[in-house]
Every structure is written in structure tokens, then in C-alpha cells.
Amino acid sequence: MLEVHHVTKNYQSFTALKEVDLQFDHGIYGLLAPNGAGKTTLMKMLVTLTFPSDGEITYNHENIVDLGEEYRDILGYLPQDFGYYKSYTAEKYLMYIAALKGLDKTKAKLRIKELLELVGLQDVGRKKLKKFSGGMIQRVGVCQALLNDPKVLILDEPTAGLDPKERARFKRLLSTLARDRIILLSTHIVSDIESIAKEIIMIKDKRVLYKKNQEELRSLLEGKLFEAIIPFEDVEAYHSKFSVLSEKQEKNGIKVRFVSEQKGAWNEVEPSLEDVFLYVYEEETDLSEDRKHD
Amino acid sequence: MKDRERIPFPNDREMKNQVSGIIEGGLEQQEGFLMSIHTLLKKVGFQHIFRDATEILFTLLISGLTLIGFVILTSTWVSWNDVNLYAAIFTTSPLLYGVFVYFFFIQKQTNPAFDVEMVCKYNVHVLAAVRMLAFSLLTIVLNGIALIALSVQTDIHLLFALLLSFISLFICSSMFLYIQHAPIRKLSPISVMVGWVVLNLALYSIAGAGYEAVILSIPIYVYLIIAVLTGYVYIKQVMKFLQKPKGVPLC
Numbered sequence: 184m185l186e187v188h189h190v191t192k193n194y195q196s197f198t199a200l201k202e203v204d205l206q207f208d209h210g211i212y213g214l215l216a217p218n219g220a221g222k223t224t225l226m227k228m229l230v231t232l233t234f235p236s237d238g239e240i241t242y243n244h245e246n247i248v249d250l251g252e253e254y255r256d257i258l259g260y261l262p263q264d265f266g267y268y269k270s271y272t273a274e275k276y277l278m279y280i281a282a283l284k285g286l287d288k289t290k291a292k293l294r295i296k297e298l299l300e301l302v303g304l305q306d307v308g309r310k311k312l313k314k315f316s317g318g319m320i321q322r323v324g325v326c327q328a329l330l331n332d333p334k335v336l337i338l339d340e341p342t343a344g345l346d347p348k349e350r351a352r353f354k355r356l357l358s359t360l361a362r363d364r365i366i367l368l369s370t371h372i373v374s375d376i377e378s379i380a381k382e383i384i385m386i387k388d389k390r391v392l393y394k395k396n397q398e399e400l401r402s403l404l405e406g407k408l409f410e411a412i413i414p415f416e417d418v419e420a421y422h423s424k425f426s427v428l429s430e431k432q433e434k435n436g437i438k439v440r441f442v443s444e445q446k447g448a449w450n451e452v453e454p455s456l457e458d459v460f461l462y463v464y465e466e467e468t469d470l471s472e473d474r475k476h477d
Numbered sequence: 478m479k480d481r482e483r484i485p486f487p488n489d490r491e492m493k494n495q496v497s498g499i500i501e502g503g504l505e506q507q508e509g510f511l512m513s514i515h516t517l518l519k520k521v522g523f524q525h526i527f528r529d530a531t532e533i534l535f536t537l538l539i540s541g542l543t544l545i546g547f548v549i550l551t552s553t554w555v556s557w558n559d560v561n562l563y564a565a566i567f568t569t570s571p572l573l574y575g576v577f578v579y580f581f582f583i584q585k586q587t588n589p590a591f592d593v594e595m596v597c598k599y600n601v602h603v604l605a606a607v608r609m610l611a612f613s614l615l616t617i618v619l620n621g622i623a624l625i626a627l628s629v630q631t632d633i634h635l636l637f638a639l640l641l642s643f644i645s646l647f648i649c650s651s652m653f654l655y656i657q658h659a660p661i662r663k664l665s666p667i668s669v670m671v672g673w674v675v676l677n678l679a680l681y682s683i684a685g686a687g688y689e690a691v692i693l694s695i696p697i698y699v700y701l702i703i704a705v706l707t708g709y710v711y712i713k714q715v716m717k718f719l720q721k722p723k724g725v726p727l728c
């Protein structure tokens with residue numbers, strides 16, 4: 184069990200995260216928050232690349248910094264900007280990381296073959312990484328994180344740069360992995376974690392706003408989400424009256440999807456995770472737009 | 478008072494068991510220094526610990542050539558016997574090591590795969606112990622060769638020169654390693670190197686002949702003891718890298 188106890192992280196005078204409390208059991212946890220919310224900061228603390236300014240992080244009740252080598256032994260991490268050696272082949276790079284993870288050479292060879300197949304890179308194992316596309320590199324990154332069959336897997340935007348087919352493959356891979364380990368992944372793409380995440384964590388104003396399962400999150404908007412087709416002139420009015428989550432051009436007007444506390448003559452619709460995300464972080468987008476208008 | 482339960486005094490056997498239990502529990506299995514190095518070499522492998530071996534050799538070659546060039550150039554206008562060779566040895570011995578630390582330890586943190594490597598079981602810090610040790614061995618060997626070559630041409634006392642070279646190397650390399658864990662990370666190996674040279678030059682120019690006299694008047698066994706002591710401090714500093722890097726401010 185991985186636990187974050189009251190963690191605050193300051194960068195000089197800037198506070199990136201404040202009094203964060205979290206618990207992770209096995210299963211997939213999705214970290215869903217907009218740019219700059221502190222996802223990477225939280226993950227870097229969870230992998231001991233940086234340390235909390237206050238509070239502590241424990242694994243099975245021991246501080247992860249004190250555990251040191253022991254903790255890193257069960258850890259897999261994919262950084263947001265995944266770095267590699269350009270002149271290495273995929274296999275050579277993975278052999279190198281496997282050695283640093285203390286894997287036995289013959290075991291590592293087998294494991295690498297297995298993993299490259301798992302992410303569909305079996306044919307390019309001998310190719311130099313500088314010839315790889317962005318999405319292929321990202322998949323090599325996933326491989327290196329999985330080398331030591333980690334109990335704690337931290338993935339910082341693992342699906343960035345993957346095409347829809349690879350996304351789907353990755354999603355399947357994650358759900359098979361999740362059975363007996365902790366997986367924490369950050370993303371802005373709601374569909375990446377929809378249906379597979381056990382719980383979704385949302386960070387807002389430097390704090391954890393929600394840590395709930397998808398049902399609970401969707402129920403936040405239950406009975407408040409509507410759709411209506413309105414003439415173009417009315418759009419402004421809707422924007423000022425309601426939280427409009429999306430709008431779509433239709434033949435006979437514009438279809439708006441919005442949140443309203445009172446029921447009206449509109450079509451009530453089932454909220455999706457995306458709706459919740461848009462609604463929760465709506466103010467921030469509004470603010471930035473206000474600034475643009477100024 | 479009488480109602481208070483009497484605590485039975487433990488007999489010898491019980492005490493012994495308890496004490497050894499406490500000691501075993503309290504002392505985490507701490508591998509010996511050489512054992513840890515051996516495990517690392519076996520588990521990770523030489524070629525992975527020295528992933529950048531070609532760069533290291535290249536740097537070595539360049540610094541070697543620079544040094545030889547410097548010696549040839551200066552020997553045309555300075556006769557070596559006129560210079561205080563011992564002071565020169567004491568001052569210059571750690572420089573090669575400094576070059577290694579500068580290029581192959583600090584650079585590591587800006588390397589593209591740093592985040593991935595740092596999160597591995599045997600991360601940059603653990604491997605650093607082996608690398609630092611190898612660098613110091615290499616420096617000792619190369620300094621040794623240089624001193625032997627020098628002793629053929631001049632009348633320096635070889636053992637004495639070697640001891641001086643060890644001592645200054647250990648002092649400086651302990652400093653290099655210390656600053657890696659020091660709270661102020663702004664201090665770079667360059668500042669240690671420059672500081673060392675400046676300090677010695679200053680001492681030499683202020684004390685002049687006195688400096689030389691002091692160096693020569695101390696008996697050789699004292700140097701031997703100092704060499705062992707500084708060597709011990711150095712090994713202790715290397716050990717720090719093998720242990721849990723608690724509170725090491727890296728980023």
C-alpha cells in the first residue's frame with residue numbers, strides 16, 4: 184500500500200501541491216488534471232526524484248526515501264519527457280536499463296523479447312532509437328518501466344503520441360497488468376482511463392479535489408446535464424446562464440451540452456467522465472478566455 | 478508500593494538472547510565495502526557501469542596529451558630541479574581525478590535518460606561509488622607512472638613523492654565527493670580544483686622555502702599515517718554513495 188501523507192511541495196516560493204493525502208491499493212488510478220496542476224510533481228515525489236517539502240510518502244508504512252534501493256526495486260516509472268540514448272538500439276537500451284534494475288542477463292533477454300512483442304515492436308528491436316517515431320519511443324518507454332515487473336507502476340502521460348490503435352492496445356495491456364499492482368497514470372485524455380480506472384484523482388488549486396470511482400464522479404452531474412438544439416443567436420445567452428460544456432454544429436442550429444441546477448424543457452443526458460472533467464475545470468478555461476478578451 | 482508488580486530480573490541467558498535480538502534487529506544488514514562493489518560489478522556489469530567508457534578514454538587521452546604538452550613547453554624555460562617538485566606534486570596530483578568527476582559525474586545529471594536511470598534499483602548514485610573508485614585507481618596508477626618517470630630524471634625520493642601524491646589525491650577527492658552530498662549544491666568540482674591549486678600556490682609563495690622545509694622535515698611514517706587516514710576518509714565518502722541517499726537534494 185502506497186500512501187501520501189499530508190504532502191506539500193514548494194519550488195522556492197511557489198507552492199505546486201498543498202496538503203495532499205492519498206492512498207493507493209492495487210488497481211489503476213487515473214490522475215486527471217489540466218496542464219500545470221501538479222501531476223508530474225506528484226509523480227516525481229512518488230518515485231523519489233524529488234522530495235516533499237512537508238509530509239511523507241510511505242510504502243507498506245515505511246518512508247519510501249528510507250526504503251531506497253528496496254523501493255526502487257519494485258518501481259517502474261515512465262517520465263513525461265522520456266529520455267534515451269539515440270545511438271542505442273531498442274534492445275541495447277532495454278538491456279542497459281535491465282542491468283541497472285539488477286536483472287539477470289538471460290532473464291532480461293527473454294523479458295525484453297516478451298515486452299517488445301507486447302507493445303508491437305518485435306520487428307524493430309535491433310533498430311537504433313534515433314530512427315524511431317515519437318509513438319514508438321513512447322512504447323519503448325513503457326517497456327523499460329515494465330522490465331522488473333514492478334509492484335508500483337507510475338506512468339506520466341503514457342499515451343502521449345500514441346495513435347488510436349496503440350491507445351486501445353495500451354489500455355488492454357494496463358487492465359491485464361492491474362490485477363496485483365498499483366498503477367498510477369496521468370493523462371488529459373479522458374477516454375484513456377474511462378472504464379479501466381478504479382479511481383480517478385482530480386487536482387485543483389494545488390489540492391486533491393476528488394478521489395472517487397467513475398460512478399461517483401459521474402453522479403456529481405446526475406440529473407443536471409442537458410442537451411438542447413438552439414438557434415445560433417441564443418448561444419451567448421446560454422453561456423452566461425449555464426456552464427456550457429460543449430457545442431456542436433447541427434443542421435437546424437447548435438447543439439449545446441450544459442449543466443443546469445434547475446430542470447427545463449431540455450433533454451436530460453447521461454453524464455460522461457469527460458463532462459465531469461470539463462465541468463470541474465471550467466472556471467480555469469473561462470479565466471484564460473477572459474484574459475484573451477481583455 | 479507493595480501492590481506494584483515485581484518485575485523479575487532476567488537471567489544471563491535471557492539477557493544475552495535479548496541483547497543479540499536487539500542488535501540484529503537494529504543493525505540492518507550492511508554489506509562490506511568491497512562486497513558491495515563486487516555485487517555491483519557482478520549484477521550490473523562493467524560495460525553498463527562504464528557505459529561511457531570510450532568518452533572516458535578519450536578525455537583521458539586529451540588530458541594526458543595536454544599535460545605532456547605543458548611539461549615539454551615549460552621545461553624549455555624552467556629547469557625541473559629548480560622548482561619545488563614536492564610542492565608541485567602535492568598541488569597537481571588530484572587534478573586528473575577532478576577532470577573525471579567533472580565530466581563523468583556531474584554531466585550525468587543532465588543526461589537525457591537521467592530520470593529513468595535514477596529510478597532504477599542501482600541508480601546513478603549507487604554506480605557512482607564504483608565509478609569514483611575506478612577513477613581514483615586510474616589516477617593513482619597514472620600519477621605513479623608520472624612520478625616514476627620523474628624519479629628517473631630528477632633526484633626526488635620516489636616513496637615520499639608517491640605518499641604526497643596519495644595524500645593530496647585523497648584529500649581532494651574526499652572534498653569532491655563531500656560536495657555531492659553537501660547542502661549547498663552550488664559548489665562545483667571546478668571550485669574545489671581551483672581552490673586547491675590557489676591555496677597551495679598561496680602557501681608556497683607566502684611560506685616559500687619554509688613550506689619546503691616543513692614538508693621535508695616531517696618523517697615519512699607520519700606521511701604514511703596521514704595517507705592511510707585520508708584514504709579512510711575517502712573510502713567513507715565513497716561508501717555514502719552506496720547507502721540510502723536520504724535527504725540528498727538532487728533536483
Ligand SMILES: Nc1ncnc2c1ncn2[C@@H]1O[C@H](COP(=O)(O)OP(=O)(O)OP(=O)(O)O)[C@@H](O)[C@H]1O
Pocket residue numbers: 194197199216217218219220221222223224225263
Ligand atoms: N522544477 C520546478 N521549479 C519551479 N516550478 C516548477 C518546477 N516543476 C514544476 N513547477 C511548477 O509546478 C506546477 C506543476 O507542474 P507539473 O509539471 O507538476 O504540472 P503537470 O500537471 O504535470 O502539467 P502537464 O500536464 O503540463 O504535464 C507548474 O505551475 C510548474 O510551473
Ligand SMILES: [Mg+2]
Pocket residue numbers: 222223224263339
Ligand atoms: Mg506533467
